[in-house]
Every structure is written in C-alpha cells, then in structure tokens.
Amino acid sequence: MSLNPSPLPDSDFTASGRRVLEVETRALQALHDRIGPDFAAACRLLLGCTGRVVCTGMGKSGHIATKIAATLASTGTPAFFLHPGEASHGDLGMVTDADVVLALSNSGESDEILTIVPALKRQGNPLVAMTGRPQSSLARLADVHLDVSVPAEACPLGLAPTSSTTASLALGDALAVALLEARGFTAEDFARSHPAGSLGRRLLLHIRDVMHTGEDVPVVAADVSTAAALLEMSRKRLGMTAVVDGDGKLCGVFTDGDLRRALDDEDTDLHATPISALMGRNPKTIGAEALAVEAAHLMEEHKISALVVVDDQRRVIGALNIHDLLRARVV
Structure with a gap:
C-alpha cells in the first residue's frame, strides 16, 4: 500500500x-x-x-x-x-x-x-x-x-x-x-439521565437554584428618589432594581437602560425625581419554580438582561441576570 x-x-x-x-x-x-x-x-x-x-x-x-x-x-x-x-x-x-x-x-x-x-x-x-x-x-x-x-x-x-x-x-x-x-x-426524563450534560442543566435547573435572594436582591420603595435607587443598583450589581409599593408588591423596575434615558433628559433631577416617575411599569417577571431555561428565553425574546422573581402575590422574592445564567451554563 x-x-x-x-x-x-x-x-x-x-x-x-x-x-x-x-x-x-x-x-x-x-x-x-x-x-x-x-x-x-x-x-x-x-x-x-x-x-x-x-x-x-x-x-x-x-x-x-x-x-x-x-x-x-x-x-x-x-x-x-x-x-x-x-x-x-x-x-x-x-x-x-x-x-x-x-x-x-x-x-x-x-x-x-x-x-x-x-x-x-x-x-x-x-x-x-x-x-x-x-x-x-x-x-x-x-x-x-x-x-x-x-x-x-x-x-x-x-x-x-x-x-x-x-x-x-x-x-x-x-x-x-x-x-x-x-x-x-419526556425531555425531563431524558435530562434526569444526563444531569452533567448541557441538556440536563437546561431542563433540571430552576430559577430558585440561580436567583439572588434576601439582602442580595435590589429593592426600593416607590417614593424614594432616583438617586437612592441608583445607589441600591450599584450595591447589588444586577443592572436593575425592583420597585415595590407599601405592601411590598412589585410595581415597577428601573434598569440601566432607564438610567441612560433619564440622563439624556436635561430636565430630570435624579435627586428630586421619585423612582416611580422613571421606572418601567410593566416589567417581565418569573416565578421561582420556573425552569432557568425559561428565564433565558424571556431575556432573549424581550431583549432584557435581568428579571425580578415574584411569588403568587407579586411580592419580590429574588432577582437574576444573564450573568447568573451564564455561570450556571444554562446559556
């Protein structure tokens, strides 16, 4: 040969x-x-x-x-x-x-x-x-x-x-x-026999497994100033903060994108303007029992990088961003 x-x-x-x-x-x-x-x-x-x-x-x-x-x-x-x-x-x-x-x-x-x-x-x-x-x-x-x-x-x-x-x-x-x-x-059955694979992580990992909880969740009251909200965002480093009403229920979200838009408006005084005037009032949310892959889908579909996690009464119980999903190798 x-x-x-x-x-x-x-x-x-x-x-x-x-x-x-x-x-x-x-x-x-x-x-x-x-x-x-x-x-x-x-x-x-x-x-x-x-x-x-x-x-x-x-x-x-x-x-x-x-x-x-x-x-x-x-x-x-x-x-x-x-x-x-x-x-x-x-x-x-x-x-x-x-x-x-x-x-x-x-x-x-x-x-x-x-x-x-x-x-x-x-x-x-x-x-x-x-x-x-x-x-x-x-x-x-x-x-x-x-x-x-x-x-x-x-x-x-x-x-x-x-x-x-x-x-x-x-x-x-x-x-x-x-x-x-x-x-x-089912796909979930398949994932159970492939826990170390990417499919297993995508199908078995829940929001509760990757979300930030307790003191790590950025949350402010609706009547605080935008400057105070920015301080909370800076401390928690998720690129957003949840805004809650007097009962602790989610009423909006303020993000890095909202901040850029506020800075473009020369008439906005960040110290005097309440966060409720600048927050997004229809934020995308997710439940703790949802699959982490659902969060990835929501973020991709709506071109956002963070989500607030709420319970059945829309009380804020957690938050996560795209970096959390990347660390968990969900995306």
Whole structure:
C-alpha cells in the first residue's frame, strides 16, 4: 500500500463521498419499506421487558450494538452491551431471566453469538435478532427477526461493513424512539439521565437554584428618589432594581437602560425625581419554580438582561441576570 499522497483531483474525492451517501441512502430506503409486523413484535418484546435489554454483537456489529444499548438506556429502556466472546467465559452471568437479548450479526452466523444462544434459550430469554440474512442460523433461532439486509455495501470491494452497519444503527434508533414514544418519555426524563450534560442543566435547573435572594436582591420603595435607587443598583450589581409599593408588591423596575434615558433628559433631577416617575411599569417577571431555561428565553425574546422573581402575590422574592445564567451554563 502506497503512503504517497494521492494524485487524484479533489473532484474524485467528493464524487466518492457522494456515491457512498447515495448507496447508504438506498439502503435506508429499503429498510424503511420493510418496517412492519416484525418491527412491532420486537417493540412489544422490548417494551414488556421487566429486566434490561442485553445488546450483543461481534466486530463492527458489536460497535453498533454498544451504541444501541446506550441510546436505549438514555431514552427510558434499561440496556447494556454484552461482549459475546466474554459472555461464554463468565459474563453470561450478567444476564438474568428477566432480560431480553438483542443480537446483531450481519451474516447471522457469528460463532460467538451462536455459542451463547442455547444458554440464553435455556434460561428463557426472548431473543430479537438483527441480521442481513433472514435464512441464517441466528435468524431462525430468534423469537423475532429484523431484516437489515442492504442492496449493496458502500465499500466498492463489498468487504468493509458500511451500508449494513448504517442500516443496523438506524433500526436501533427506530426501536429506541418507538419505545420512547410508547413509554411517554419526556425531555425531563431524558435530562434526569444526563444531569452533567448541557441538556440536563437546561431542563433540571430552576430559577430558585440561580436567583439572588434576601439582602442580595435590589429593592426600593416607590417614593424614594432616583438617586437612592441608583445607589441600591450599584450595591447589588444586577443592572436593575425592583420597585415595590407599601405592601411590598412589585410595581415597577428601573434598569440601566432607564438610567441612560433619564440622563439624556436635561430636565430630570435624579435627586428630586421619585423612582416611580422613571421606572418601567410593566416589567417581565418569573416565578421561582420556573425552569432557568425559561428565564433565558424571556431575556432573549424581550431583549432584557435581568428579571425580578415574584411569588403568587407579586411580592419580590429574588432577582437574576444573564450573568447568573451564564455561570450556571444554562446559556
């Protein structure tokens, strides 16, 4: 094999890449047309599983089975990958009689998988097989067989698994999503299994987790001077202050933007003008139990950088700004 750079023009590389995608697109279309009763039967077996879905496969099929197991587990169907070679040397003990086995083999003749099938059958594990040969040994032994045969591999030699692994991966995704929908799995459920990811932070973090409370909340009475309100804003450093009435209920908000507009008016005396004359009277607010991502959406939609947090009686209980959301990595 030559290690010298190829003399081929760029157009040959792009043509090759497009050909691969065309071949694999045809493989997925063929798979789409075969989705039917067998797919539904597999879904029912997996949905009725009281244990876990044990995904197994050798070589490239093993890599696909690993990804399918991860997708199932993160979308509400407990699953894990079992290496079939290791299974016959003790790891088969990881499989309980409550589990369903999903076995991948393009040929349907992988020795390592066929070796462990009798033990699985003896234990009573339902077997779903995903192969490219409906007449193969594994297909015949399965309770449900899913045909992932493809018209052609994208590899021009017909040797490297390409279209076949793409088809298997896509069918695994189809199983996972069908089960997700059948379970009524929600975005919040997904976030609970991804607490360290950005999605988990976005979906699980509430306003109460990021807002400023107590003495850190900028609040002034409606009858104080604008100069006094500015002092409160400066101390609390949120770029705004809430303005409350005599009952402690929110009646307005004064922001950095309001200050700039006041300074543009030469007739405004900041020491003599009450804050109630300059505050915004219809401020955007949010509740403490709302998700932090909702605050980000409000700020983006209304082009503001801070929010007052109120209770059901519109009493001020907190405040936050865009920097709080950035620190929490919500945005």
